[in-house]
Amino acid sequence: MTLTQANAMRLQTADAPHAASAATPVLSVRNLTTSFRANGDWRTVVNNISFDVAPKETVAIVGESGSGKSVTSLSIMRLLPDRSSKVEGQVMLSGRDLLSLPEEQMRQVRGNEISMIFQEPMTSLNPILPIGRQIAEALTVHRDISNAEAKAEVLRLLEKVRIPNGKQRFEEYPHQFSGGMRQRVMIAMALASRPKLLIADEPTTALDVTIQGQILDLIKSLQEEEGMSVLFITHDMGVVAEVADRTIVMYRGDAVEMGDTDDIFHRGKHPYTRALLSAVPRLGSMASSRLPLPFPVIDIETGDQKPLADAVDTVAREKAPILEVRDLTTRFDIRSGPFGRKVGAVHAVEKVSFDLRRGETLSLVGESGCGKSTTGRSIIRLIDPNSGTVMVDGQDMMTLGSAALRKMRCSVQMIFQDPYASLNPRLSIGSALTEPFIQHAFGSRQQARDKAAALMEKVGLLPDMMTRYPHEFSGGQRQRIAIARALMLDPKLIIADEAVSALDVSIKAQVCNLLLDLQQSLNLAFLFISHDMAVVERVSHRVAVMYLGEIVEIGPRATLFDNPQHPYTKKLMAAVPVPDPSRRSIKRNMQADELKSPIRPTNFVPPQRSYREVSPGHLVLTE
Template sequence: MIEKTQSPILRVDDLRVAFGARKKWTEVIHGVSFDVNPGETVALVGESGSGKSVTAMSILGLLPPGQARIEGNIIFEGREIPQLSPDEMRRLRGGDIAMIFQEPMTSLNPVMTCGNQIAESLAIHRGLDTRAARAETLRLFDRVRISDAERRFSDYPHNLSGGMRQRIMIAMSLACKPKMLIADEPTTALDVTIQAQILSLVKELQEDEGMAVLFITHDMGVVAEVSDRTVVMRNGDLVETGTTADIFRAPKAGYTRSLLSAVPRLGSMAGESLPRKFQIYSRNSGEAEDIKINETPASAPGAPLLKVQGLTTRFTLRKGILGRVAGRVHAVENVSFDIRSGETLALVGESGCGKSTTGHSVLRLTEPDAGTVNLNGENVLEMDKDKLRQARRRMQMIFQDPYSSLNPRRSVGNSIIEPMLVNGLATREEAHYKARELMTQVGLLPDTLERYPHQFSGGQRQRICIARALSLEPDLIVADESVSALDVSVKAQVVNLMLDLQQRLGIAYLFISHDMAVVERVAHRVAVMYLGEIVEIGTREAVLGNPQHPYTKRLLSAVPVADPSRRHVSRVIDEREIQSPIRQPDYVPPSRSYLEAAPGHMYLDADIS
């Protein structure tokens, strides 16, 4: 471990940033100060809009000139960064300070191979010739554990998975041996297993290279895993700063307590059979506003509301002028489960495992190839168009991205009212009255019905989507990663809302997620998917408390532990990437059998991971 010194490599003192033009400026960063020492990791924490990324962009001088005004001191190794010339700034960026951005696909050049993008940086900053730059790029690929480096050198960004693209970004940031790395939400969009790999890689590289790291995130679980010290921001203000251990043990600010209280901790539900709401703390007083345990009733006895058997969905891949069948994506393969009224079945797994396709197939947004989907005893897959539309009144979906699922040219009121009018459930006057009631139900002001989606925050937009789904009084809601993109405290609020609605209205949820800690809070039962198949299914207590399939164990072992005292405890990280579900046209899936670990707890008698 690199020994920390007291002389900071980076000092940010009374940073103020304003955006605007001409004479009208709006200050968004209000006097933020912090240090980063050599070899140290400092976490910059806060929700979306808190000013974290603006602070990082200010350090590297990446804010648009003429539209941003920076005041205060930003000192790197004794140099005032705002006073550097353009040539000096160019040498600083990528040379002494490197940055990893949140979304690698938008940061990498789509028309250059991954290898050439790194080689170009080596040629510019280190003066290497073509052969030397290629050799160094291949060494960097090996350094960040990219397999088959020679082939990956010629791959384009779109040929790689999200985790692999993020490794390319890390390799690029290390190319010039920087003294400091700024990582801006580098794991937010990644699955839990890939996130664990990237966090482990960053920690290992930091120890080997002696880099200082400024790690920007809103995930307090990640903070506990990576940081020595933490700086908490809110609305452009510095709320609290201190060692990570002290902040987790005894947070002083109400806002910090609210962030920590909303962190789902895997294992916190041990011994409890029912879902439980998050504690929500006042951001000002730090007192608990709601600590009531959600008394969601156990699933009702009798026939299931939804019964899925042998569901299979494949996508044909064609190539050539004649459209020859080149292969098939086995997205969902012989999947079976059931859900009762008032029950939540969580469908979990990594991206590409078939979770969302399963949800879409249940609602026939994607047409399955085989199987049955019975809703109250009627097979949805055999319904004609009119009957299917009637059935969809009882089955609604909440999508992951609320902004793209709301029409930006319609007021949110119209988006909620239209389904009721189309399905003939109410007159316009009755629908408007019900829309106001629904807005109140989801914790929003009825007077905001005339606003448009862009005038709401991400969490508020998701509440609007929930209100729209409730407008048809459904029996079943398919929630497809409905809280994955939300900040931790907003995520807690939306989860609490969904549990409240389930308790009051008896709604059944098919809760699709890759976040195992959130699943532990909301689910009665859990089904684990891999490569289109359910590899384990049972009660939440059984699957999470006594996992049987190797893939389930892999998912659970990758969940960040929100305990700073465990930061230096080495974890065995599974470096395997999820396999491809693409098969040859003549591929016949093997016959599968399940073993019973306990009553209702089944797991696949095969390790396909």
């Protein structure tokens, strides 16, 4: 018996209680196989998948990039191009096979009986139409209603998805909304025709952790109110635990395991399932350790846990800080009118101060717009700050000329969030790695190639891969290349700006483990910029929480996580998904507010701030 056949038999057994409880499935997928044409041949990317979604049930399809989960949803919706794709099997909805419907009838199904929320709302929304008109269009296409009735219904939907000031925001455009609010617009559009089934394809992956918590709560509430079924697609097992009644685990196009979510989490048998679960950071798991610890890694082939290196305290012997930041302030002028007169400023970073020693990781954490990335860029003067001092190894970065600054940047390197955007697509990886070494005259071309090959091995890649180009690597491999490039100049400090946020959960764990290993072997200092509190807890020695350009709380990781003092720190921690299926019915009841604007008028004078010491090194901003 094949693995797929065994999965199908197990699914039928698991579905028996649903059938017995008088529930005819809303969606029934049988032997779904999807192939893409490549170089004249058909390549199967979804292999013989079968599952049901019962009324009011949430089924999660979980797996990493390339597992076939998103292709499964696009196959169900028939959104794949006919010329280059082939979909076989059955997709039954209300007694009709969607795969055999004429395109005109299928158009009536999409957005009416089945709706879909896509991962990136900015690419799904029309940038030149107000959001109110876009939601109304979903109504008028499928229902015979007037424009006035459609507008009234849109305002009701905006209120339902917790978007305040619906009348005013009806006429606003997508760029005027935050990422979380744009995702709410997408949900309102998907719910407009009251579908039987909502397909949510990675709807929270690109969002801040607090916004993610709000969206998960919202989907739970709307499911209860509307009585719809949900097919939830994600790579995050923590999110799966929060939303799913049943779970399907996909790996390289196959459903390797499926069943009740509780069984998957507590009695998962397939090594890949266990690998996904082991890579989920659990808030509070570091209570017994003062030092950062690597993530446990499961071998997908054998199911065995790979041995972990012991944590070594490399910070204790360091006396003088490698980085000293004092009263760093960065503002961006806002100009308006025909003469470009200054009318205000974005107070992105406001009097930020901290130290960082060699061998130490200080994490800057906060939501998008809080100023953490601007802080990192201001330190190495990719952005010139307005005021403050930044001392790197005793030298003031603010007073250096262009030649001295260029030389100093050898000691401070940056890893960016998107390695594909920071690697030149026209340069081979070998050229990208050796270029900074040669430009800074660290040695000959042969020495540069030798060092690049050694670093490729150190980050877990083969030296003969240096002839390839960025597009020939996966996202995780590209991030490893970006790390190797940062190490080419033997830096003392690395600023990692959301370096793992875009990665799959197991790749994220591997890259974090790699950073910890490099820190111990090379005694590197890391300024780790992130919005994910669970990852931050795993890798940090100290943590600084930023809100509206200011550090509102800073301290040793253990004391800050054990005893958070500032309301914003507590909010960030409460929003982290907990990989425990018993919490599925729990809602956090988080407020659906947006981060306040950091824009200030020209005459604004920032108030004097002071901090109180909760415990040694643990400081909290006083209001």
